Amino acid sequence: MTTESLVLPAAAAPEKTWLERAHAWVTTVDHKRLGIMYIVFALVCLVVGGLEATIIRLQLMKAHANVVSPEVFNELFTMHGTTMIFFVAMPIMFGAANYLAPLMIGARDMAFPRLNAFTFWLTVFGAALLYYSLLGGYGLYGDAFAPNVGWFAYAPLTAKTFSRGHSNDYWTLALLVSGFGSVGTAINVIATIFSQRCRGMTLGRMPLAVWLFLVMCVLVLFTLTPLTAAQLMLLVDRYLGGHFFDAQAGGSAVLWMHFFWVFGHPEVYVLALPAYGFLSEIIQVFSRKAIFGYPAMVAASIVIAFISMSVWAHHMFSVGMTSYGNTFFVITTMAISVPTGIKIFNWLATIWGGKVDFKVPMLWAIAFLFQFLVAGLTGVMLACAPLDWHLTNSYFVVAHFHYVIVGALFMAVFGAFYFWYPKVVGRMLSEKLGRWHFWLFVIGFHLTFDFMHIPGFLGMPRRIYTYEPGRGWDVWNVIIGIGVLFQGVGTLILVFNLIRSAKKGKPAGNDPWDAWTLEWSTSSPPPEYNFATLPVVRSRRPLWDLKHPEDPDWKYE
Amino acid sequence: MSPTTIFSPESSAARMIFDLSLLVYVVCTVIFVVVSALLIYALVKYRKRRGDETREPAQIFGSKQIELAWTIIPIIIVLVLFLSSVRVIAATQDAKMPPGTIEVNVVGHQYWWEYRYPGLGVVTANELHIPTSDPAKPTPTLLHLYSADANHSYWVPRLAGKTDLIPNHPNQLWFDPEKPGLYLGQCAQYCGVQHAKMLLRVYVHSPDDFRRWIEEQKEPARQVDTVARGRELFERTNCMNCHTIAGTPATGRFGPDLTHLMSRETLAAGIVPNNRDNLRAWIKDPNSLKPGSLMPAIAFDDAELDAVTDYLMTLR
Numbered sequence: 118m119t120t121e122s123l124v125l126p127a128a129a130a131p132e133k134t135w136l137e138r139a140h141a142w143v144t145t146v147d148h149k150r151l152g153i154m155y156i157v158f159a160l161v162c163l164v165v166g167g168l169e170a171t172i173i174r175l176q177l178m179k180a181h182a183n184v185v186s187p188e189v190f191n192e193l194f195t196m197h198g199t200t201m202i203f204f205v206a207m208p209i210m211f212g213a214a215n216y217l218a219p220l221m222i223g224a225r226d227m228a229f230p231r232l233n234a235f236t237f238w239l240t241v242f243g244a245a246l247l248y249y250s251l252l253g254g255y256g257l258y259g260d261a262f263a264p265n266v267g268w269f270a271y272a273p274l275t276a277k278t279f280s281r282g283h284s285n286d287y288w289t290l291a292l293l294v295s296g297f298g299s300v301g302t303a304i305n306v307i308a309t310i311f312s313q314r315c316r317g318m319t320l321g322r323m324p325l326a327v328w329l330f331l332v333m334c335v336l337v338l339f340t341l342t343p344l345t346a347a348q349l350m351l352l353v354d355r356y357l358g359g360h361f362f363d364a365q366a367g368g369s370a371v372l373w374m375h376f377f378w379v380f381g382h383p384e385v386y387v388l389a390l391p392a393y394g395f396l397s398e399i400i401q402v403f404s405r406k407a408i409f410g411y412p413a414m415v416a417a418s419i420v421i422a423f424i425s426m427s428v429w430a431h432h433m434f435s436v437g438m439t440s441y442g443n444t445f446f447v448i449t450t451m452a453i454s455v456p457t458g459i460k461i462f463n464w465l466a467t468i469w470g471g472k473v474d475f476k477v478p479m480l481w482a483i484a485f486l487f488q489f490l491v492a493g494l495t496g497v498m499l500a501c502a503p504l505d506w507h508l509t510n511s512y513f514v515v516a517h518f519h520y521v522i523v524g525a526l527f528m529a530v531f532g533a534f535y536f537w538y539p540k541v542v543g544r545m546l547s548e549k550l551g552r553w554h555f556w557l558f559v560i561g562f563h564l565t566f567d568f569m570h571i572p573g574f575l576g577m578p579r580r581i582y583t584y585e586p587g588r589g590w591d592v593w594n595v596i597i598g599i600g601v602l603f604q605g606v607g608t609l610i611l612v613f614n615l616i617r618s619a620k621k622g623k624p625a626g627n628d629p630w631d632a633w634t635l636e637w638s639t640s641s642p643p644p645e646y647n648f649a650t651l652p653v654v655r656s657r658r659p660l661w662d663l664k665h666p667e668d669p670d671w672k673y674e
Numbered sequence: 675m676s677p678t679t680i681f682s683p684e685s686s687a688a689r690m691i692f693d694l695s696l697l698v699y700v701v702c703t704v705i706f707v708v709v710s711a712l713l714i715y716a717l718v719k720y721r722k723r724r725g726d727e728t729r730e731p732a733q734i735f736g737s738k739q740i741e742l743a744w745t746i747i748p749i750i751i752v753l754v755l756f757l758s759s760v761r762v763i764a765a766t767q768d769a770k771m772p773p774g775t776i777e778v779n780v781v782g783h784q785y786w787w788e789y790r791y792p793g794l795g796v797v798t799a800n801e802l803h804i805p806t807s808d809p810a811k812p813t814p815t816l817l818h819l820y821s822a823d824a825n826h827s828y829w830v831p832r833l834a835g836k837t838d839l840i841p842n843h844p845n846q847l848w849f850d851p852e853k854p855g856l857y858l859g860q861c862a863q864y865c866g867v868q869h870a871k872m873l874l875r876v877y878v879h880s881p882d883d884f885r886r887w888i889e890e891q892k893e894p895a896r897q898v899d900t901v902a903r904g905r906e907l908f909e910r911t912n913c914m915n916c917h918t919i920a921g922t923p924a925t926g927r928f929g930p931d932l933t934h935l936m937s938r939e940t941l942a943a944g945i946v947p948n949n950r951d952n953l954r955a956w957i958k959d960p961n962s963l964k965p966g967s968l969m970p971a972i973a974f975d976d977a978e979l980d981a982v983t984d985y986l987m988t989l990r
Contacts (some may be wrong), residue, residue: 188867267689273825382681420863444760459748460747470732472730473722491706497701498699507831508862509836510829673733673735
């Protein structure tokens with residue numbers, strides 16, 4: 118491949134007006150701009166979803182508190198869950214895949230740039246529909262003004278009998294529309310990875326992050342389909358007199374649960390897999406070592422995706438399946454801990470014998486490792502069906518999945534922000550603010566989510582707008598609430614850092630971390646065409662080969 | 675101690691889970707300690723040191739033996755946990771119920787619990803009464819779980835894990851407490867506005883006390899002449915459309931059976947003590963105690979309200 122990153126001089130263009138620039142962003146089909154827009158959009162939703170969580174925690178600070186009404190509380194947890202999963206976590210991952218996948222495989226853009234823009238705007242439109250319920254959801258009966266059925270919207274609460282206004286229809290439509298967006302993006306990423314790789318970039322030489330984007334997108338194709346089908350069936354129930362889920366007319370509430378969780382569980386891995394990808398790249402660079410056991414890491418990712426599609430009913434151990442059904446889902450669920458364990462050990466082995474540089478991205482990666490370990494172990498506890506009969510739908514399970522999503526996934530996302538921001542913007546994020554963000558957020562995270570396990574053990578169910586005194590839950594809820602404050606301040610510091618560093622950060626240069634994958638070979642930010650001459654690679658770490666011609670990777674792989 | 679902790683099991687179903695959970699906690703703790711210790715060791719030992727800026731560490735791409743080891747060891751751990759879980763699943767779900775089993779039909783309603791004892795001819799609400807079970811001669815309680823509307827979940831942590839009440843999907847749950855007492859819990863599946871105020875109270879009696887309670891509950895409602903005015907109001911308004919009072923024309927099924935209302939310690943699914951003030955406030959406007967309750971406020975004036983309250987107060 119070329120040794121220098123050749124950048125063509127931009128044609129001299131007159132300074133653009135604000136409107137012209139906005140128009141350029143809205144109409145863009147550039148994968149990098151779309152990636153940035155995904156992430157900015159997700160960050161806005163993150164702040165909204167975070168505020169919703171803050172009000173929830175305020176309400177639960179003491180028994181019989183009256184910060185919000187029961188109706189509003191139920192709307193808040195529904196909107197919080199839906200926003201965070203569908204409009205924060207998913208878009209962040211898709212944004213990252215959009216931005217990074219073409220750069221990491223040495224491509225000029227995605228396979229279908231216009232589809233790419235279309236699916237991004239579908240996602241945004243989905244979020245707009247969800248929040249439009251605040252205005253348009255006031256049905257004939259004034260039943261509710263925002264969706265209030267929880268993020269998994271169990272039947273029959275969604276039936277006309279129980280949810281008379283239109284608010285929950287906005288929930289359905291939001292997921293339907295953004296679901297089409299996700300499927301389109303997934304197709305696009307898969308096509309890109311299969312057809313746009315540069316010369317020499319065999320599947321076996323792809324960076325792990327790209328592998329994980331690929332596996333994630335395949336999983337999206339399989340799992341969003343049942344969700345979309347279920348939403349359509351729900352619409353048929355509500356408006357065309359169908360009885361799929363309408364229990365009062367003989368429909369099945371349990372059927373909805375199966376439909377939802379056969380989407381819902383793999384969804385966790387849709388979010389987690391790209392996080393594993395970020396982590397693999399960050400740990401390699403900041404330990405100064407190649408990933409340990411690359412083939413095993415790829416295999417483990419594929420196995421996780423595969424098994425994740427056969428574990429869904431572990432969300433339903435209390436639903437009253439037969440003992441054989443429960444047994445099946447115990448073993449499949451526990452089986453997933455084996456490939457997951459392989460990943461943790463391989464990351465550990467990558468650090469082992471390396472030279473660990475505790476820069477901010479690596480700090481997040483380390484936090485991920487510890488928290489992911491805990492989340493995995495509480496997951497094993499929940500996989501024991503009998504223990505799950507206690508813990509499911511309690512605060513323990515709430516703590517568990519927030520450990521996965523905040524403690525693991527978001528920590529990886531934050532790490533990725535600090536790692537790739539210099540590439541995207543051309544300037545470094547402030548390390549000092551980054552450390553403040555890290556410590557505040559990690560302390561807040563542990564205050565909130567470590568202590569959240571305890572009320573679960575003590576019998577506190579989730580989704581209750583208030584609770585009785587004398588159950589031993591009060592003090593834990595106070596600590597949980599205090600943690601929110603730390604996380605909130607930490608997040609504000611991140612946002613400030615992201616904005617400030619874009620103007621005042623230290624210039625990054627092409628390769629600030631002395632990294633090894635292709636995106637670091639082009640300029641920061643990369644030109645519209647990514648690479649002036651398409652690179653040619655001979656190993657998994659093309660930039661290592663360049664920097665160490667005496668000891669290139671391709672000799673060993 | 676929390677009255678709803680899972681660490682203080684009082685029936686064999688809950689105890690089996692508790693014993694299993696101890697194994698699981700120990701295994702998970704050991705894994706956590708070992709892996710974190712390795713991680714901390716690696717991070718400290720292999721940290722970047724001063725004067726070490728240019729050297730790149732040895733690049734190691736993997737090791738078949740080591741990777742095989744950390745695949746096989748977790749498989750063994752998983753198998754152990756799986757087999758111990760399966761034993762408990764079979765022992766609880768497929769347990770044979772002995773002849774002395776007390777069967778109770780539980781119907782979850784938006785925001786209260788209906789209890790019917792089909793073999794004993796008793797109907798009550800919100801407070802379940804059951805006998806203790808002697809391991810030598812077990813008299814466990816088997817609950818048949820139904821729902822009249824949304825999904826609910828029955829969770830009394832000291833007696834058993836939770837099981838959902840789902841429309842068109844009958845479920846079962848059993849427990850056999852040995853000690854008399856009051857066991858608390860609450861609905862654990864989001865079921866609507868007042869999901870939080872669907873509390874569970876299970877009163878466990880000695881067999882004699884339980885028999886006495888059954889005998890009292892089988893009686894029709896008391897007739898007290900001094901409250902005829904309240905009774906007339908009850909039977910003339912909407913009250914009787916939803917509530918049953920055995921021995922009177924009131925046979926509604928939508929709301930709780932009130933035949934022995936005053937034998938219950940709490941009102942509105944366990945949320946307030948059952949006394950005259952709360953009862954009156956509840957009849958006046960259920961939303962004042964439980965916003966979103968499906969019971970309508972009936973426009974009684976103060977005198978009528980007193981009369982109806984007085985009538986209900988006689989239903990012991």
